[in-house]
Amino acid sequence: MELKVDKMNPKDIRKMLQAIEEEIFSRAEMNVKDMLESPSAYVRARAIKSAVERDMKIENIESFLDDPSPDVRKNAVSSMAKFGEDRDSILKALDDPSDLVRSATAKELVEFGYEDEELARKIAADPSKKVRKTFVISLAEAGESELLQEFNGDPSTDVRRILSAYNGELQLDEEVLSSLSGKFQKLAIHSRLGKLDSTSSEKLLGLIKDFRISKTKQILVESLEPFPEEVSVPALRKLVESEDSNVAITALKTYRKIKGYDVSLLQAAERFMDSDDEEMRFVGAQYVKGLLEPSAVDILREGLNDPSDRVRAICIEALANLMDNSISDVIDESLRSTSSRLKKASLRAVKKLKTLDVGDHVSRILSNRKEELQTRILASSVTGLLKLDGLLPCLEEIVVDASSESRLRLSSARAMARINPSRLADLFGFTV
Template sequence: MLELLSRLFNVRPHEWPRLLFLYGMGIVFLIGLTWGETIADALFLSRLGVENLPVLFVLEAVITIIALAIFSAFADRIRDDVLLIAILLLGALSVLLSRILAGIGQESLAFPMLYLASRVIRDVFNVQFWTYVNGFYDTRSAKRIIPVIATAARIAGAIAGLSMPIITSLFSQAVDVSFAWISTLILMAIMVWSMPRLLRDQAPSPASRASQKQGSGIGAYLNNIREGYGFVAKSPFLRWMAASTLLLIVLTTLITFQGSAIFVAELKDERVIADYLGTLTGITNLVMLPIQLFLLGRLVQRLGLGTANLIYPLSLLGICGSLILFPRALFSAAAQHFARTTYRTAFRNTLDNLMYNAVPLRVKGRARAFIGGLVMPIGTIIGGGLLLLRPLLPQIPWLLPTLIGAFALAYAFSAFVLRRQYARALVSMLAQEDYSFLLSSASDLAVTDNTTLDLLRSKLQERSETEHKIFMAQLILEIGGKRAVPILAEIAKDEPALRASIADLLSAADLGGAAVRHLLNALLSDPDGEVRRAAASGLMQYAYQDRKRINQIAARLLSDPDARVRLEAVPILLQADERLSRSALAALEPLLNAAEPSLRVSALQALGKAHDARYIAQVLPHLAEPNDEVRLAAALSLEALCASGKLPDHLARALREHLDSLLSDPIERVRRAALTLLAYAKVRQAEQVLIRFLADPSAEIRAAAVEALVRLGKPALKALTPLLERATPTVRLEATAALIRITKERATERLRAAVQENLLAIHANLARLALLQPCATYRSLNLLCSLLRERNAERLDAIFYLLSALHDPRSVQIIRQSLDHPQARVRANALEALESLLSPQLVKLIAPLYA
């Protein structure tokens, strides 16, 4: 039986005890909340009127901010179960106080307070409960388990809604239903307390412990809001999560007012309203239960979380259209009530919780506290403020329908953006592995007095070795900043190697200031050429915004007796006006014809740094050099120069004369450069030449050929397409990678087809290995097993190579490294990120390979 249920609900056998406990908690809480919210709505609307709702919306937001401010001060700092129990008990106390006020005749205070209590308890609970639940599961497990737990809302809603007429009939006054609500809050608190004791395990605790940085009161709250805002502001994904939440809350406020006005006009009596809303809630929950229980989890796995997250916004858009077209119909009010209660919790809240798995665990609580504690109330204030404008603008009857339509469209648009941002957020989290956030609390090293610098200066003088002095100079500069410059100027009078190192350190430090420029200017007159070169490099770096100043320094260096110093200035002057560029070429000419190969290499490198196609003619003669280093420098310089602009016909013709010899050069890097130059040289049928190199033994050569084919673009398609059918596996792989990059419109289709082919072959090999394993003691069969494993490794390499052809290679590399991580949670996050690049069905085939 357990095995059948496990397959049916996609739950592992060992997960059932905790799942049932969490499920029971959800049912108990939500039954009470449904009773409480329904009776609170009915009492307020019938006794105080729908015209007071906008004011209550604003009050709700202010009180929610205060409540969540208190919650935020503790989020991620104390154990999640303790915080959840406190929320439940405080909620029970607030409901009891509302009932006491009603009992002494203070209905004008009691009913708004009961209404507000139901909203605040719900909002704070939603933030903390799902953080509590997520702490038990990794990303992949959460995708299976959370949709199941979320169905507790359907069962609870059905039970509470259909029992609403019975509950109201049991009490002489409708307000006494609040006692039933209080009992459910207390019962859930007992369940949270008892679960770790009965299951003999520990409740989840946040990654950030209170011992790190303690705080209390308003200071802790402001710090948490600041930290939460910082995390949201730095993450595009969290920014869009916040924007989407804001749009939804404003929209929900508007349609709640519209629907409430219809209920009051059509139903009038508080018990009729309560019974109608309860029955509506019960029926809609019964309808949604099988959908959420059996469909939602599989829908997420099939479509992917980002695509499934579009369901609610698009459906809400249609429901808002009904409210606009039929503003007085009871079915429109019922539809909006369904959208913001049952449907919202079934789809939006469930998937929203899963979306937060793309946020690092340590900051998840505070990011959600910021969005739930500040963004959501701000949305309610905006919505309430817009509604308060209606009485002031009675001549604009279409104001509310227009606002509803505009916010519905904006919310749907934000969901499409989130779909794209979710994948990027997962990759970013894998890259960080939560470590970067540990740095946010570290203090920057700063020296507050000169004592430390004096101590380091004395340590510097203790030993005479140049390496020791260079190390100490670097340490002094890192710690002292600009205050270290006088110390460096003092020791710059020592040996040339130390002076050159100091100039390099100052260049790298990018300190700026008159003292640094003065020291570098002094070193520019140093008798040692290497010191002058380092000083020149630093001075030109500091003057990068002042082109005239850079040219003056470079022109001065052209007369330096040391060739290395002159070469530092040449690339700058080659990009200057005609007079300076002619001077630079004149200075470079002797170096290009120098007898020493290293000088010719340096001169060619200087030409390449100019990034100007005018200087190709000076490089071309050196492609025939017998010296390998010179020939390689010439080829690399041509790569840089040709990429800077379109080649004139005469230069392209001259380049073509050298390509045959370059393509057969013994130096691999020269051949790679030649493949790149093919596209620039306007070679006829260049694609046929490039295709020959797709079979090259060198992966680097094959990659260069693919890159050149991609640069050729659509003209290469005719030659590439036949290779998918009749070429060798290596050529077919490279041709597929090229086609994916050239034909963006069919890229995803080609990628998935190629990945599926490789995965099926891998699993077929795994099946063969399983059959051969008992006979692996025989040497011949053991060799066959090794061959099959090597083939699988090659096919797995091919899969990620093809992924890199369509997606950011760095992101693909991060995902692959994370799949090999020893922690299951990191591997689960990597599979989730991979799902955003491929289909969920293909990721299902990849997952067992990294189990």
């Protein structure tokens, strides 16, 4: 590939970065292949999982169904299902001696649409409750009512309870509901209520008041989300004012899912930020941040003194979004701290404000291999955005190190392309 480096236009740079990305990720694929040959079962399992996460297809993946490690075999099933391998090959894993593998297989078969009556009958006869329960949960989530009938006489109390929840047969009793997963608690609630109207909403509000288990109360509040807005919104606004912090927090989060960031709830969010409860302050700060409301600057500045790193980090980002340059000293202090959360928030703030002198801090973060990966990636991004040419040696060191994490190498290459594409071209052997 030949480029006129001294006259590189944006198109040339994009082509170069694409080629570099391919080279970096081909190195990652080679690393995965090496890991697959490791004598360590943990390493082999991690290699397959990593490949699935990166959308990398592994050649002869079905051969790993014979691996001595159940974790390796389980991950092999996930890979085969994701890439649409032959259904019969995946079905073989239902005869695996490990119920871990059979459970994973049952779930994957439903997720990728391979379920049918024959499969349901086979799994209904499986001796493992874990396998049958996993399959029933997957069928219920997929709404496969007919196939669920194969499990009506299941010997497991857990399986029968899930079926009862699905069919709307469970009483809305606190102890009974709390024995189910959160997803099936909601299913049981909605199936039992039937019509999602104001009468059902009032019933939920009554249960929220009467119940004592925090997680179940949270599920009840979240169960208002699918109601019509004219029913759910007034109910949630009422719950936001609850003295029960768990209820109030869940109500605000659920309200946000429905209506987004509503300035009419600014006072409620500010009240959250004045709470003694850290989670309330954090959720309140998140909401204020999303509002982008200039009138909230004062309470956000107060939040910079919060004892919680989480809250301070949110306030830093929120004030940066409002282009408040008065936080430069706070950013400087945060970049010196040991908190990755504060460092990341401050780096994001720098990307917004763009005027701060942070070269020394960014250099230290980039060069420190012990820093959290995402923090170093952000630091490289800031370097490119601000065109900190004094940090080119730091970027170069990362880019040429094949052992560096691929995302960090790519981010650093992109930063170099913004500052000095000629040098980047030299490093990767692109000739003039």
